[in-house]
Amino acid sequence: MEVIILVLVIAIAVFAVTTLVRSVRIVPQQRMDVVERLGKYKRTLSPGLNLLVPFVDAVRTKVDMREQVVSFPPQPVITSDNLVVSIDTVLYFKVVDPVRATYEISHFLQAIEQLTVTTLRNVIGSLDLERALTSREEINKHLSSVLDETTGRWGIKVTRVEIKAIEPPPSIRDSMEKQMRAERERRATILNAEGHKQAAILTAEGEKQAAVLRADGDRQSRILQAEGQAKAIRTVFDAIHQANPSQKVLAYQYLQSLPQIANGSANKVWIVPTELTKALEGLGGALGGLANMAGDLPSSQVDAGAVEREAAAAAEAAAAEAQKVDAEVRAAEAEVSGNDKALPASDVIPPAAALGSADYHETSQVEKA
Numbered sequence: 163m164e165v166i167i168l169v170l171v172i173a174i175a176v177f178a179v180t181t182l183v184r185s186v187r188i189v190p191q192q193r194m195d196v197v198e199r200l201g202k203y204k205r206t207l208s209p210g211l212n213l214l215v216p217f218v219d220a221v222r223t224k225v226d227m228r229e230q231v232v233s234f235p236p237q238p239v240i241t242s243d244n245l246v247v248s249i250d251t252v253l254y255f256k257v258v259d260p261v262r263a264t265y266e267i268s269h270f271l272q273a274i275e276q277l278t279v280t281t282l283r284n285v286i287g288s289l290d291l292e293r294a295l296t297s298r299e300e301i302n303k304h305l306s307s308v309l310d311e312t313t314g315r316w317g318i319k320v321t322r323v324e325i326k327a328i329e330p331p332p333s334i335r336d337s338m339e340k341q342m343r344a345e346r347e348r349r350a351t352i353l354n355a356e357g358h359k360q361a362a363i364l365t366a367e368g369e370k371q372a373a374v375l376r377a378d379g380d381r382q383s384r385i386l387q388a389e390g391q392a393k394a395i396r397t398v399f400d401a402i403h404q405a406n407p408s409q410k411v412l413a414y415q416y417l418q419s420l421p422q423i424a425n426g427s428a429n430k431v432w433i434v435p436t437e438l439t440k441a442l443e444g445l446g447g448a449l450g451g452l453a454n455m456a457g458d459l460p461s462s463q464v465d466a467g468a469v470e471r472e473a474a475a476a477a478e479a480a481a482a483e484a485q486k487v488d489a490e491v492r493a494a495e496a497e498v499s500g501n502d503k504a505l506p507a508s509d510v511i512p513p514a515a516a517l518g519s520a521d522y523h524e525t526s527q528v529e530k531a
Contacts, residue, residue, distance in 0.1 A: 180216075181216045181217075182216075184214065184216040184217065185213055185214050185215065185216045186211070186212075186213060186214075187207060187211075187212045187213070187214055187221065188210070188211055188212070189207045189208065189209045189210060189212060190209060191209045192209070192226065192227045192228050193209060193224060193225065193226055193227060194206050194207065194208065194209075194224075194225045194227055194260040195207035195212075195221045195223070195224050195225070196221065196222045196223045196224075196225065196260055196261060196264050197214065197219050197220070197221055197222065198219070198220055198221075198222045199215070199218055199219050199220075200218060203222075203261065203265070204219060206260055206261060207221070222264060223260070223264045225257050225260035225263060225264065226257070227256065227257055227260070228256065229254060229255070229256040229321060230254070230255055230256065231252065231253070231254055232252070232253045232255070232271065232274070232275070233250070233251075233252050233253075233326070234250070234251050234252075234253065234275050234278060234279070235250070236248040236249065236250045236327070236329070237249055237250075237251075237279050237282065237283075239282060239283050239286040239287070240283075240286075240287060241286055241287065241289060241290055241291050241294055242287060242288060242289055242290050243290045243291055245291050245330060245331065245334060246331065247286070247291065247294065247328055247329060247330050247331075248327075248328070248329040249282060249286065249325060249327070249328050249329075250325070250326040250327040250329075251278055251282065251305075251323060251324065251325055251326060252323070252324045252325075252326050253274060253275075253278060253309075253320065253322075253323055254320070254321045254322040254323070254324075255274065255313070255318055255319060255320045255321060256318070256319050256321065257270075257317060257318055257319075258317055258318065258319045259317030260317065261317065262315070262316060262317030263316055263317040263318055266315060266316045266317065267316045270313070270316050270318055273313075273316070274309065274313060274318070274320070277308075277309060277312055277313070278305065278309060278323065281304075281305055281308045281309065282301075282305060285301055285304050285305065286301070289301075291330060291334065294328060295328055295330075298325050298328075301325060302322075302323050302324060302325060305323040306320060306322060306323045309323060
C-alpha cells in the first residue's frame with residue numbers, strides 16, 4: 163500500500179513539473195515564436211517571459227528576425243549571344259512577418275533561391291556577354307525589385323542582391339585577355355607618340371625662343387658697342403678740338419701706332435708709308451720750334467654741334483677707309499701668295515691720307531699738276 167502511494171506521489175510531482183515547464187516559455191531577443199492552440203494559430207510570442215496553456219498551446223515555429231545572408235551555388239546562364247556563363251549570387255533578406263512566413267509558404271529559403279535563379283536567367287538572357295560583365299549594378303537592381311515584390315507576400319523583405327562572380331568559358335577568357343592586352347599596347351603606343359610629339363614641340367619652341375633671345379642680345383650688344391664707340395669718337399674729337407693739335411703731332415701719334423699695327427699675329431704684310439721720311443723731318447722741325455708755332459695753341463671755345471657733326475663725318479670716313487684698307491690688304495695677300503712680290507708703291511697708304519690731312523691732299527694736287 164505504501165509503495166502504491168509513493169508511486170502516485172512521484173507521478174503527481176512529475177506531472178506538475180512537466181506542466182510548469184510547458185506553461186512557461188522564454189523567448190530570446192530578435193526571435194518570434196508562432197503559437198498554435200489545438201492546431202490553429204493563436205498568437206506570436208515576443209521576446210521575454212511568456213505563459214502558455216499546457217497541453218493545449220504549442221509552439222509551431224521559431225522565426226529568426228535578424229537579417230540573413232545566403233550564398234547560392236553558381237548557376238549556368240546563357241546570354242543573348244549564346245555563351246554559357248556561371249553566375250554566383252549572394253542574397254540578403256530578413257523576415258518582417260513571422261506568421262505569413264510560416265503559413266504562406268512552406269520553405270521560403272528554397273523558394274527565394276529558385277526565384278533568384280529564374281529571374282537571373284531572364285535578365286542575363288536578354289544581355290550579351292560584354293554588357294552582362296559591365297552591367298552588374300543594373301542586374302542587381304532588377305533582381306532586387308523582382309524578388310522584393312514577390313517575397314513581400316511571404317512576409318520577407320529582400321534588402322539586397324549581389325552578383326559575386328560571372329565566369330565566362332575559358333576560351334572566352336583567353337580571347338578577352340588578348341583583346342585587353344592589345345588595347346593596352348595600343349594605348350601605350352599612342353601615349354608614347356603623344357609624348358614624343360609634345361617633346362619635339364617643346365624643344366622646337368625652346369630653340370626658337372633661345373634663337374630670338376640670342377638675336378635680341380646680339381642686337382642690343384651691337385647697339386651698345388656702337389653707342390660706346392660713337393661716344394668715344396665724340397670724346398676724342400672734342401679733346402682734339404679743344405687742344406687744337408698741329409699736323410706734326412698727328413704724324414707723331416701715327417708713328418706710335420705703327421708697332422701696334424704690325425704686332426698682330428695675322429698680319430702677313432706690313433705697309434710702310436712712302437712719306438715716313440718726310441713725316442720724320444716734319445717731326446724734327448716740330449720738336450725744335452713747337453713753342454713758337456702759330457695756330458698750335460689750344461682753343462678756348464668749342465662749338466659742340468660742329469664737334470658732333472665733325473665726329474660723325476670722321477667716323478663715317480674712318481669706316482670707309484677701313485673697308486678700303488681691308489680690301490687692299492686682301493689683294494696684297496693674294497698677290498704675295500701668288501707672285502711672292504711686294505706691294506707696289508701705289509697701294510701704300512700714307513699717314514696723312516689715313517688721318518685726312520689737308521697737306522696730303524695739297525701735295526697730291528701738286529704732283530698731279
